[in-house]
Amino acid sequence: MPDRFANTQPSLSGPAASGFAVTPNDATDLPETTRALYVGIGGNMAVRMLSGETLTLSNLSAGSLLPLRVTRVMSSGTTASAIIGLV
Template sequence: MTDRFSNVHPSLSGPASTGFAILPDDDVDLVETTRGLYLGSGGDIAVVMASGASIVLTSVPGGSILPLRVSRVLDTGTTANGIVGLV
């Protein structure tokens, strides 16, 4: 398979090249800081940003891709499901 962009250095404005399932946890950081989140089903999502700030986004529709640099997705305050970290 040809990948014309294999020699291009990834940037935060470019598309994600991998992802991982996220199980919200109040105490454990993600394995990698994200460059975005995908929400399979909507709801609220409570996160700790890469900066250390904690925020809650409410009523986010399912199927949303959020361009957030997140180090943790909190269980408390998160009602969304099917969360995928995009890197």
């Protein structure tokens, strides 16, 4: 399948080109820093931002797309599930 954008430089404002399932873990970083997170099943989500800050995002709705640069999703404080990291 042709990709008319194959020769353009990806940017943070462009669409994600890849993704991975996120398993919340208090001790392990994600395989890549995200450009966004998709929340399949709503709830709270505790994250470590690229800056190193730890935040808890409360009452996220199912289907939320959050444009966040995240290095870790913690299991402590996270009740949301079916989380996808987009890069």
